[in-house]
Amino acid sequence: MKALIASMWLVLGSAQAAPVAMDDQSQLTVTPASVAPQFVPPAETTIPDNAFGKMVREGHALFVDTRRLMPDAVGNGMNCSNCHLDQGRMAHSAPLWGAYPMYPAYRKKNDKVNTFAERIQGCFQFSMNGRPPAADSQQMTALSVYAYWLSTQAPTGVEIAGRGYPEVAQPAAGYDFKRGEQVYREQCAICHGSQGEGQKVAGEYVMPPLWGRDSYNWGAGMHRINTAASFIKYNMPLGKPGSLSDQQAWDVAAWINRHERPQDPRLVDGSIEKTRVKFHAKDGVNLYGQKVDGVLLGQGTEG
DSSP: OHHHHHHHHHHHHHHHHSOOOOOOOSSOOOOOTTSOOOOOOOOGGGSOSSHHHHHHHHHHHHHHSHHHHOTTTOOSSOOGGGTSHHHHTOTTSOOHHHHGGGOSEEETTTTEEEOHHHHHHHHHHTTSOSOOOOTTSHHHHHHHHHHHHHTTTOOTTOOOTTOSOOOOOOOTTOOOHHHHHHHIIIIIHHHHOTTSOOEEETTEEEEOOSSSTTSOOTTSGGGSHHHHHHHHHHHOSTTOTTOSOHHHHHHHHHHHTTSOOSOOTTOBTTBHHHHIIIIITTSSSOOTTOEETTEETTOOOOO
């Protein structure tokens, strides 16, 4: 019996010592867009009339009106719903119901296992160019509860069709800034402005800026041309998703991301090159620390 127990402990010890494989979620791995999403998030009419439902509604409000309701946390002109369309519901637009069930998860971006709250904090730091609220704050709790509610009955730890932005492979011809500028002028400027400045009504952004001081910073996932191309291909122009070719999506993503934006908050020793090597050299297709038309990108815009 002692020999059997010793043998069992040996097996268990070996299993525990084995390396644990953890998916990297710096760039979401997603099912192809050709796979139709099967999951349907709950309707707003099903939100319960109790304390939990009140928190869901609070999280929803923060999600769609982030900049106005969380001015201390947002440092630009963005709302959560600018990248996660239809109030975080839309498939192929990084919907909350596809994200919440996949955390905790390892992320190469910060080389640690992240909780869902930490993932949201990353959005505030990079996409919102702001100061993340505390993980145990009322606001973070509300945002997490809203995401949890949207994922009601979704499988846990399972890649759901429609999660993330479907990958659009780089065209054989690469990308071209001039072609991208033309696509932008014809398809994007009407909403986002000729200079990527966005649109305001009564002093509040109704269409987000795509570059400049009020846009996402150089650490945001959307600064990757491949990520922006995927978002654009399956979600833009607004109301006409899928109307651009893969080539057009890559060209216009490159045009948008060749413009200056707020500095990467992870700036290493004040050096763009050190920051490029540490954080950008292997982070998809991006232009941080590269010269475009003789101008070094990554210098950042003034806050």
